[in-house]
Amino acid sequence: AQTVTQSQPEMSVQEAETVTLSCTYDTSESDYYLFWYKQPPSRQMILVIRQEAYKQQNATENRFSVNFQKAAKSFSLKISDSQLGDAAMYFCASNFGNEKLTFGTGTRLTIIP
Amino acid sequence: DAGVIQSPRHEVTEMGQEVTLRCKPISGHNSLFWYRQTMMRGLELLIYFNNNVPIDDSGMPEDRFSAKMPNASFSTLKIQPSEPRDSAVYFCASSPNRALYGYTFGSGTRLTVV
Numbered sequence: 001a002q003t004v005t006q007s008q009p010e011m012s013v014q015e016a017e018t019v020t021l022s023c024t025y026d027t028s029e030s031d032y033y034l035f036w037y038k039q040p041p042s043r044q045m046i047l048v049i050r051q052e053a054y055k056q057q058n059a060t061e062n063r064f065s066v067n068f069q070k071a072a073k074s075f076s077l078k079i080s081d082s083q084l085g086d087a088a089m090y091f092c093a094s095n096f097g098n099e100k101l102t103f104g105t106g107t108r109l110t111i112i113p
Numbered sequence: 114d115a116g117v118i119q120s121p122r123h124e125v126t127e128m129g130q131e132v133t134l135r136c137k138p139i140s141g142h143n144s145l146f147w148y149r150q151t152m153m154r155g156l157e158l159l160i161y162f163n164n165n166v167p168i169d170d171s172g173m174p175e176d177r178f179s180a181k182m183p184n185a186s187f188s189t190l191k192i193q194p195s196e197p198r199d200s201a202v203y204f205c206a207s208s209p210n211r212a213l214y215g216y217t218f219g220s221g222t223r224l225t226v227v
Contacts, residue, residue, distance in 0.1 A: 035215045043202060045218035091156070093215075099144055099163065099208075101216060103156040 002027045002096045006104035013082045014112045020067075021077045021107045023092030030054075032097045034068065034075045039106070040088040048090070051075065079109075087111045119205050119219035126226055131193040134222045136205030137186055146216060147180055147190050148204040156204075162188065195226045 004025045013019035025034070036048040051059045051068050058066050063083075067076045075094075079086055092104040118137040126132050138145045146161040160170040162182045170180070177196070182188040192199055202223050206216035 033213055033215070037215075043221050043223075045204065045206075045216075045221075047215045047217075050215055095213070099161060099168065100146070100158055105155050 002029075002094075002102055004092050004094055004102050004104040006092055006107050008107045009105070010108045010110070012110040012112055013079075015082055015084060017082055018078060018080045019082055019109065021079075021090050021092075021109065023075045023077070023104055025073050025075065025092075025094055027073070027094070027096045029097040033095050034066075035093045035095075035101070036064070036066070036075075036077045037091045037093060037103075038086075038088045039091065040085075045091075049077065082111050084111050084113065117205055117207050117217050117219035119203075119222055121222060122220065124222055124224045126195055126224070128196055128226055129194045130226075131191065132195045132199075132224060132226075134190040134203050134205075134224070136188045136190070136219060138188070138205070138207030139209075139217055140186065142207035142209045142217070143185075144208040144210075145182060145188050146206045146208070147188070148206065150202045150204060150221070151200075159190070192224075195224075197226045200224055200226050 032053045034051045038046045038048050049059050049061045049064050058068050063080045065078045089106045089108050091106045093101045120135045144163050147159040149157045159172045160180045165182045180190045202221045204218050204221045206218045208216045
């Protein structure tokens, strides 16, 4: 079965500090894409960052970066210089090489002022 | 582009009534997805369409749920009759090419069945 696991239901970080959210997955596919989505209280699902599995270089988008370890099937999200607006649910997801996205259960991130 | 447009944003209905949720995908996106989000089950894929054709409806929970995509710019998700356990946030999303770039989600419809 192809699964995405987020083992941290909740995380908190002091404003301006760095936090890492964990994600692991299981698949026998070799060509797939991985994503992190943010869901703030407005409930809008926002794409934060995307990683192609065949690329070794870790993706970065401003203060957001990933640590992609293909052999370990790990895809963590690092948020640097945390801001109050980063408070949200964060979902890890993968398409596992097909049309459908499979999502993890989410991590609720709280920013402490 | 206005993004994926869903309506209504909120819907409150009585048990047994018919509910229709609507979605307009981004122009040019050939895949459309309906997801349901609940606290207990997280994000569940209900059905998805490719080029207006239903490809996988294995996530549709019961025969009470049905979805259509009559053309490239419109889709509906219907629940008839509705039950309290159908209360959830229903998201529509669209994608241009096999989810390679992820989905663009609509803002969701919060359905409450009383």
